[in-house]
Amino acid sequence: IVFLVSHLAKERLKPHLLPSNVEKAMTAPAVAVIGHDLDFPQLLPRLFPHNPGAKDWFHDGHLRERTAFRNGSLQGAYFIIAARALGLDCGPMSGFDNAGVDKEFFGGTDIKSNFICGLGYGDPSGIFDRSPRLEFDEACRIL
Template sequence: MNTLDSHALDLLFHEARSQNGWRDEPVTEEQLRRLYEIMQWGPTSMNCQPLRILFLRSPEAKERLQPALMPNNVAKTMSAPVVAILGYDTKFYENLPRTFPHNQKAKSLFEDKPDFADTTAFRNSSIQGGYFIIAARAVGLDAGPMSGFANPKVDAEFWPDGRVKSNFLCGLGQGDPEKVFNRSPRLAFDEVCTLV
């Protein structure tokens, strides 16, 4: 089995940090496309792929987001070169005949079952959100994921038809090393894991 070398692990995990401030450097459309091209290959249950992403790149787009932000998230969000709104399509199952072609009846598992569909969409979009952060780091971008915002306000502003719901936000760009917090402790293996 192939494994990543220490440089790759540092880039993706050991040295990577959640960003709280940004340098004034652009993020290109090519970088965003590469990010997606990498993250799309991460697995989801039944290949359901519920994640939907809005990349807010203009000051005007970010201004639309500002009323939904908690006060301590405003400065870092507004200064990020790009802010991604990661959401989930509550009717993801409409794509299953194409994305899960070996079972043409898969769609029927979710139709008329909104609670099951919503739980599946939220769970799998969260998994895809993890891939998103790692893919951002892989293409040379720093990421600043956050959940300090009012989901209903974001949904009403950006997805008013109600089909897509917001999960979390993520700033993208080149992080300002002066605004990174000291690394916080992590729980040890024996505190989290049990071998059975």
């Protein structure tokens, strides 16, 4: 996660945002750039010590990319839950140029951006109510 808190850091992000996300990102006290590391298997001996050979499971580049994206998405969701538990408002956004953000903030690494998330205390007048959700039967099946 790269936390953008200075005006200069957010200005670096600005050209990569969709127009509808510029004001939200620029006015947030902080913007977190959530990324996932495509070279994560190299960390597995340290982070998954009970199976030191786990890094060998990911020789296939496609599997490694899908796994990094999936696990990074889960970690990003946990990040949002933790921030909200601390009383922060979160504004996750996917409307940006990933390649541009990757070059700007993760250049020279194997980290790829997934989404960005504005953090702070939102103005209640500008926060809309939760959008409708699908009914259980529309989204789930029990077998």
